[in-house]
Amino acid sequence: MHEIICLNGVTAGYEGRAQITGMSMSVAERDFVGITGPNGSGKTTLLRVILGLLKPMSGSVEYYRGGHKVAHLRMGYLPQYNAIDHDFPISVYDTVLSGLCGTKPLWGRFKREHRDMADRAISAMGIDDISQRPIKALSGGQLQRVLLARAIVAKPEVLVLDEPDTYIDRQFKDQMHSLLAGINSDCAIVMVSHDREYITSAARHVITMNR
Numbered sequence: 001m002h003e004i005i006c007l008n009g010v011t012a013g014y015e016g017r018a019q020i021t022g023m024s025m026s027v028a029e030r031d032f033v034g035i036t037g038p039n040g041s042g043k044t045t046l047l048r049v050i051l052g053l054l055k056p057m058s059g060s061v062e063y064y065r066g067g068h069k070v071a072h073l074r075m076g077y078l079p080q081y082n083a084i085d086h087d088f089p090i091s092v093y094d095t096v097l098s099g100l101c102g103t104k105p106l107w108g109r110f111k112r113e114h115r116d117m118a119d120r121a122i123s124a125m126g127i128d129d130i131s132q133r134p135i136k137a138l139s140g141g142q143l144q145r146v147l148l149a150r151a152i153v154a155k156p157e158v159l160v161l162d163e164p165d166t167y168i169d170r171q172f173k174d175q176m177h178s179l180l181a182g183i184n185s186d187c188a189i190v191m192v193s194h195d196r197e198y199i200t201s202a203a204r205h206v207i208t209m210n211r
């Protein structure tokens with residue numbers, strides 16, 4: 001399998017202060033990389049570097065498709081639950097559709113094909129019955145499904161998940177894990193989780209952050 005993401009000696013942090021130092025790692029096609037570690041150890045910072053949202057202070061991040069270097073990959077991102085504004089006045093359907101913003105011009109309208117993609121992601125997550133509800137009316141587990149639908153709607157090459165298994169019950173946790181196994185058949189996954197048992201059984205590679 002080709003490598004699709006390579007981090008070479010990356011040091012990154014905020015306001016001139018490094019939170020991860022000299023880190024090298026790679027993600028291959030259809031890989032499953034699990035990231036664990038204590039609070040504040042730099043897991044989300046690493047995800048932001050992988051996503052290209054945080055520029056390294058030194059070192060480099062490279063992306064490849066089919067063995068050829070490219071500027072970007074299609075990435076789906078499920079941020080940490082607490083990073084979401086739960087009171088934002090937006091419906092489930094529009095939240096999922098917003099995962100397609102990067103596939104149209106900034107001021108362009110969504111087309112029929114975008115709406116079909118949103119419908120498919122909503123069905124795949126089993127949230128058809130709540131698609132017109134405002135997100136502030138959802139339970140934690142329902143919101144996590146919506147955010148997962150938003151992360152997969154653009155058919156990403158890499159799915160980046162920051163603790164998607166918090167605030168969900170045992171039943172949906174199992175359901176989500178089998179959804180992820182299906183997604184992983186043609187999409188690489190990079191996932192932060194405190195569920196060591198799941199990570200060590202599902203992931204092909206495990207990174208333990210400890211500064």
Ligand SMILES: Nc1ncnc2c1ncn2[C@@H]1O[C@H](COP(=O)(O)OP(=O)(O)OP(=O)(O)O)[C@@H](O)[C@H]1O
Binds near residue numbers: 040041046
């Ligand atoms: N935007 C920011 N500005 C300044 N410092 C930040 C910022 N984001 C995170 N930090 C600090 O960087 C360190 C690493 O944070 P990070 O969120 O990467 O850790 P984490 O392992 O994901 O933690 P958690 O498990 O609590 O989510 C922490 O000390 C945090 O306070």
